[in-house]
Amino acid sequence: MIDTLRADFPADMTRVAQHQATESWESAANEAVEWLKDYAREHPTSFGLWALGIGFVLGWKLKPW
Numbered sequence: 001m002i003d004t005l006r007a008d009f010p011a012d013m014t015r016v017a018q019h020q021a022t023e024s025w026e027s028a029a030n031e032a033v034e035w036l037k038d039y040a041r042e043h044p045t046s047f048g049l050w051a052l053g054i055g056f057v058l059g060w061k062l063k064p065w
Contacts, residue, residue: 040047
């Protein structure tokens with residue numbers, strides 16, 4: 001393995017080189033949640049309408065009776 005601490009690589013390349021494959025799902029999920037939070041802050045009306053629409057459809061299709 002290349003010693004990335006002594007090389008002059010950009011910070012994002014060294015970060016990717018040091019992460020293991022087991023953390024990829026966790027980091028992908030965290031990035032998706034952060035992206036949703038940012039989108040909700042920037043577009044609250046659109047996000048609220050989408051959440052209401054998805055909740056309505058799921059509630060209609062998954063009703064217990």
